Amino acid sequence: xxxxxxxxxxxxxxxxxxxxxxxxxxxxxxxxxxxxxxxxxxxxxxxxxxxxxxxxxxxxxxxxxxxxxxxxxxxxxxxxxxxxxxxxxxxxxxxxxxxxxxxxxxxxxxxxxxxxxxxxxxxxxxxxxxxxxxxxxxxxxxxxxxxxxxxxxxxxxxxxxxxxxxxxxxxxxxxxxxxxxxxxxxxxxxxxxxxxxxxxxxxxxxxxxxxxxxxxxxxxxxxxxxxxxxxxxxxxxxxxxxxxxxxxxxxxxxxxxxxxxxxxxxxxxxxxxxxxxxxxxxxxxxxxxxxxxxxxxxxxxxxxxxxxxxxxxxxxxxxxxxxxxxxxxxxxxxxxxxxxxxxxxxxxxxxxxxxxxxxxxxxxxxxxxxxxxxxxxxxxxxxxxxxxxxxxxxxxxxxxxxxxxxxxxxxxxxxxxxxxxxxxxxxxxxxxxxxxxxxxxxxxxxxxxxxxxxxxxxxxxxxxxxxxxxxxxxxxxxxxxxxxxxxxxxxxxxxxxxxxx
Numbered sequence: 449x450x451x452x453x454x455x456x457x458x459x460x461x462x463x464x465x466x467x468x469x470x471x472x473x474x475x476x477x478x479x480x481x482x483x484x485x486x487x488x489x490x491x492x493x494x495x496x497x498x499x500x501x502x503x504x505x506x507x508x509x510x511x512x513x514x515x516x517x518x519x520x521x522x523x524x525x526x527x528x529x530x531x532x533x534x535x536x537x538x539x540x541x542x543x544x545x546x547x548x549x550x551x552x553x554x555x556x557x558x559x560x561x562x563x564x565x566x567x568x569x570x571x572x573x574x575x576x577x578x579x580x581x582x583x584x585x586x587x588x589x590x591x592x593x594x595x596x597x598x599x600x601x602x603x604x605x606x607x608x609x610x611x612x613x614x615x616x617x618x619x620x621x622x623x624x625x626x627x628x629x630x631x632x633x634x635x636x637x638x639x640x641x642x643x644x645x646x647x648x649x650x651x652x653x654x655x656x657x658x659x660x661x662x663x664x665x666x667x668x669x670x671x672x673x674x675x676x677x678x679x680x681x682x683x684x685x686x687x688x689x690x691x692x693x694x695x696x697x698x699x700x701x702x703x704x705x706x707x708x709x710x711x712x713x714x715x716x717x718x719x720x721x722x723x724x725x726x727x728x729x730x731x732x733x734x735x736x737x738x739x740x741x742x743x744x745x746x747x748x749x750x751x752x753x754x755x756x757x758x759x760x761x762x763x764x765x766x767x768x769x770x771x772x773x774x775x776x777x778x779x780x781x782x783x784x785x786x787x788x789x790x791x792x793x794x795x796x797x798x799x800x801x802x803x804x805x806x807x808x809x810x811x812x813x814x815x816x817x818x819x820x821x822x823x824x825x826x827x828x829x830x831x832x833x834x835x836x837x838x839x840x841x842x843x844x845x846x847x848x849x850x851x852x853x854x855x856x857x858x859x860x861x862x863x864x865x866x867x868x869x870x871x872x873x874x875x876x877x878x879x880x881x882x883x884x885x886x887x888x889x890x891x892x893x894x895x896x897x898x899x900x901x902x903x904x905x906x907x908x909x910x911x912x913x914x915x916x917x918x919x920x921x922x923x924x925x926x927x928x929x930x931x932x933x934x935x936x937x938x939x940x941x942x943x944x945x946x947x948x949x
Contacts, residue, residue: 498759508548518589536606545614581627622659666698673888676794686738715885776807
């Protein structure tokens with residue numbers, strides 16, 4: 449930093465070839481210090497790799513703030529305008545938070561947030577004022593900031609959404625969120641308002657997000673992959689999210705650089721590792737087939753090309769077609785929805801993704817549809833009946849779209865007419881057991897194995913099989929019942945697209 453040779457590290461190759469032991473070592477520039485040319489360079493590079501959305505999380509700790517004692521902070525506003533302008537010119541939209549964790553006089557713990565400026569303290573601020581919007585004079589001061597900032601940018605099409613506090617919503621509580629939402633809506637009726645009330649699920653999602661009536665409600669994937677493999681844990685989370693019509697992945701896959709973990713004294717850095725790349729890939733493609741409307745992973749540009757196939761395929765799939773409803777419904781309660789309760793569902797997720805056969809979660813037996821196979825996960829259940837396609841009842845065998853050779857799993861979404869399908873096919877030959885800070889311990893460790901995909905119950909359709917390691921179309925052809933395709937000895941992951949001929 450500060451040398452004439454200073455430059456942004458952008459690619460995985462840059463990261464791998466960089467000798468971080470050589471002075472001046474590792475440094476981190478945040479958005480508030482980047483010059484317009486640097487912002488343009490970074491956003492252009494992201495756009496080349498098909499990124500379309502970023503999340504600017506401001507206000508936490510010593511990070512740049514927009515609130516200067518109830519007024520928009522001049523430098524923050526100027527830099528934010530430059531940031532959004534550069535992003536928008538590259539075709540990328542920005543989600544922005546208006547605060548973070550609570551304003552607090554004592555910020556000794558990570559979730560206590562932001563120390564107020566001296567003027568706010570001199571005006572009599574107490575910690576409880578943050579949680580009680582009726583308290584004055586702080587709340588009028590804070591609302592003045594929110595309304596002023598939003599008014600400046602209410603016509604900015606480069607902004608995708610406003611958030612009261614981003615990840616901090618779970619800590620700040622619904623009263624602060626609702627008051628901020630009302631302040632935003634008083635001056636801006638157009639932009640989306642999103643919330644992030646779920647740090648980790650501790651009950652069924654519909655209950656947990658109910659106090660946050662926003663356009664989108666988000667959770668995160670931190671904490672997954674401890675008791676069961678990450679891809680199983682994540683599949684369970686996304687199926688739980690599907691119980692609520694407007695849930696999205698608001699945060700996850702924070703790479704945690706060497707500098708960050710050194711400062712905080714926490715764990716093993718995740719950034720730039722092969723495990724991190726798989727973590728991001730699983731998040732994107734499982735989120736895609738589970739129809740998450742937004743996936744905000746915090747992934748760094750070192751995983752820049754993991755967006756490419758997702759963006760291409762998303763444009764080919766016909767999202768206007770109604771989806772095929774799963775053939776199996778699984779009853780779950782609060783205990784199963786909790787993060788540590790996912791382990792109970794791990795065998796179920798592993799079994800159905802090996803077949804593969806789609807299933808869904810329901811909260812009440814009355815939600816089951818006619819003809820749907822129902823499993824009550826609140827009670828002991830037996831998975832032997834679902835151990836292979838041949839073991840399934842005929843009605844369920846007819847719903848399995850394709851078969852897989854051992855060591856592979858898949859999750860998919862299919863249109864009701866079965867002419868369109870997206871399937872994420874991933875190698876599960878082995879798994880890691882290495883803990884990373886804010887990352888999974890148990891996750892996939894792909895090893896070479898033959899991949900055979902046997903088409904079963906589908907009308908004749910055009911298929912493209914994308915190799916997610918090479919980021920290219922590996923095979924194209926026609927899928928028809930009783931046909932198959934084989935890839936010998938591969939450790940790669942794949943995305944299968946079926947389109948009507």
